[in-house]
């Protein structure tokens with residue numbers, strides 16, 4: 001039977017990706033660096049069979065087909081998997097997101113990573129994590145990083161065919177057991193500007209993008225050193241600077257892109273004020289939405305959770321530690 005199931009975890013970038021030098025292959029302008037999250041993951045079962053009339057993806061109970069963006073994201077990796085394996089049958093994929101909240105905390109990375117792992121196994125392909133990372137990248141850039149637990153670096157690469165643009169593990173899951181991410185959910189509404197369209201507009205119009213492009217490789221290099229030394233303060237400072245450069249660049253896009261909600265700004269000010277007085281040490285990050293995520297160490301989780309829960313507009317606080325590698329599971333979703 002050509003069927004397999006995989007589970008992959010979401011990731012959050014400490015050094016951000018935003019902007020493609022090649023939109024079809026999804027090749028970024030610069031490297032990014034992420035931590036995989038234990039608390040957020042996607043499980044996906046894929047089967048190839050003549051029984052199915054057409055390709056379909058069932059995502060948390062809703063069915064998508066070719067022509068819909070949820071499905072079309074998977075077209076490039078799927079056609080490569082078919083080409084490499086010779087599998088010609090129709091595909092059914094069923095996917096379930098396990099996130100402790102309904103809020104859109106990036107599930108496209110874990111979803112795409114789980115999909116390519118399950119689809120490659122269902123098609124009988126024996127491929128490395130590096131090759132799976134390349135396949136996932138073709139579906140969604142940040143998904144390249146979800147092929148690894150712990151901390152990972154997505155190499156931008158220089159080749160036009162994308163053969164050197166993949167993620168690589170830097171630090172394993174159990175190497176930094178005290179590391180935590182505290183996620184503050186401030187809004188459960190859909191985001192106003194999708195990442196893909198937003199980053200394209202930023203590259204085309206932001207006068208700040210060029211400066212960030214120069215700085216990003218320096219930040220990634222310094223961040224790798226801090227990570228290797230488990231120097232949390234330096235790592236946090238660079239991560240916060242990457243977040244600030246991302247959101248400054250977004251805001252300098254024409255028309256401007258602003259993902260922050262009033263409660264996001266309140267959380268940022270709360271964290272910064274407490275850090276200044278030495279109450280706790282947390283560093284801010286935000287992605288293409290209003291949720292605020294705070295990097296910290298285990299001993300500060302309680303104080304940070306208490307402080308942000310008191311901010312008006314914070315609906316939910318979810319704590320995650322460092323997540324594992326993706327895995328194939330023997331139990332299928334259908």
Ligand code: 2P0
Nearest residue numbers: 013016017140141142195196287288
């Ligand atoms: C990141 N983000 O590094 C950055 C920071 C959002 C802000 O990667 O077009 O879903 O599929 O490559 O990966 C979100 O964008 O975009 C993202 P595509 P993706 O995590």
